[in-house]
Amino acid sequence: MLYPSIDNLLTKLDSKYTLVTVSSRRARYLRESNERDLKVDKPQSHKQVGKALEEISAGQLTFKRREE
Numbered sequence: 001m002l003y004p005s006i007d008n009l010l011t012k013l014d015s016k017y018t019l020v021t022v023s024s025r026r027a028r029y030l031r032e033s034n035e036r037d038l039k040v041d042k043p044q045s046h047k048q049v050g051k052a053l054e055e056i057s058a059g060q061l062t063f064k065r066r067e068e
Contacts (some may be wrong), residue, residue, distance in 0.1 A: 003044060004057035012056050019056070022063045026052035037055055 006016075013019045027048035030038065035051070040059035043051045055061040 004053055008057055009035075009053060012059065018063055022061065023049055023052040023056060026061060027057065 007021055010016065013022065030048040030051060035048070038051060039055045040051065040058055043054050045051050045054060052061065
């Protein structure tokens with residue numbers, strides 16, 4: 001089983017497309033900043049995308065839609 005599970009992640013965000021967008025942007029930021037602002041202590045993943053998903057699962061990374 002993969003950690004964090006897709007079911008757990010989808011309870012934090014409204015769609016899988018939002019999940020992909022938020023996690024990829026966060027992973028890119030972590031890569032560019034050399035992981036200075038990592039919000040999870042002792043992540044299980046070694047890759048930036050996995051670390052971003054762990055942050056979402058822990059509730060440390062959220063997304064708010066803008067009102068149009």
